Each structure stands twice: as C-alpha cells, then as structure tokens.
Amino acid sequence: MRTTNQLFRFCTRATDRLSSSKRDLNTPTINSKEPLSSNKWISAYGWFFILGGLGLLIVVASTKPDSIVVAFFQTLLFGATGLAILQMKKFAVALVWVTVVLSGLGAVFRGLIPLDILLWLVWLGLAIWYSKKQRLLRERLEAIAHPR
Numbered sequence: 001m002r003t004t005n006q007l008f009r010f011c012t013r014a015t016d017r018l019s020s021s022k023r024d025l026n027t028p029t030i031n032s033k034e035p036l037s038s039n040k041w042i043s044a045y046g047w048f049f050i051l052g053g054l055g056l057l058i059v060v061a062s063t064k065p066d067s068i069v070v071a072f073f074q075t076l077l078f079g080a081t082g083l084a085i086l087q088m089k090k091f092a093v094a095l096v097w098v099t100v101v102l103s104g105l106g107a108v109f110r111g112l113i114p115l116d117i118l119l120w121l122v123w124l125g126l127a128i129w130y131s132k133k134q135r136l137l138r139e140r141l142e143a144i145a146h147p148r
Contacts, residue, residue: 042137045130046085053078077102085130088138093131100127
C-alpha cells in the first residue's frame with residue numbers, strides 16, 4: 001500500500017510539472033487556486049497510457065522479436081497519447097480514439113476472442129468517459145481563465 005501511495009505522489013508531482021511547463025497560446029492557464037478534482041483521474045488515465053505502452057514494448061520485445069516494429073509504433077502512439085492527455089492538449093481526444101480503433105481492429109484480426117472483446121469494450125468505455133470529461137474540463141478551464 002505504501003508503494004502505491006508513493007507511486008501516486010510521484011505521478012501527481014510529475015503531472016504538476018508537465019502542467020506547469022510552457023504551454024501553447026491556445027491553452028488557457030489557470031489563475032485560480034481552486035483544485036480541479038477530476039484532473040487526478042485524467043492524470044491517471046494519461047499515466048496509464050504511458051506505462052501501458054512501455055509495458056507492451058517490454059513484453060513484446062521479450063517474447064516476439066519479429067513484432068518489435070509494431071510494438072515500437074504502439075509504444076510511440078501510447079506515449080504520445082499519454083503526454084497529450086497529461087498536458088491537456090486538444091488533439092488528445094483524437095489520439096485516444098485512434099488507439100481505440102486500432103485496438104478494435106487488432107481484436108477483429110486476431111479472431112473474436114471473448115477476452116479481447118471485453119478489453120476493447122473497456123477501452124471504448126474509457127474513451128467515451130475521457131471525451132466527455134475532457135470537454136467539460138476544458139470548458140471549466142476556459143471559464144476560469146476568461147471570466148465573463
């Protein structure tokens with residue numbers, strides 16, 4: 001339990017550093033000290049993508065050396081998606097949907113295995129959740145940055 005808390009604190013600090021790094025001019029900045037409670041789950045979702053991509057690369061590289069190119073592409077896609085989520089970029093939603101579509105195609109081409117279908121449904125549910133949450137969070141950030 002202690003290790004989990006330390007990992008969570010490390011990820012939270014790293015997310016705060018990424019959030020405070022230089023952003024493009026289209027991303028609103030927060031001038032308020034008001035905490036965004038939903039930001040923790042979005043940060044966890046971003047770290048899930050980054051760690052999932054690295055785990056995928058390690059597993060595939062150790063078991064199937066002939067599919068290392070595909071695993072490397074998926075790792076880059078997962079890493080870019082995770083960083084886009086952590087930095088709250090607008091194109092993060094599109095990257096999430098690209099990963100959902102590619103994982104769905106993978107499930108179909110590997111054969112309709114019930115566990116693959118179940119995992120794809122989880123990916124789909126998380127993508128729908130993130131799409132809604134990101135839109136609401138962006139509206140809230142813009143309301144804080146540009147009060148009427």
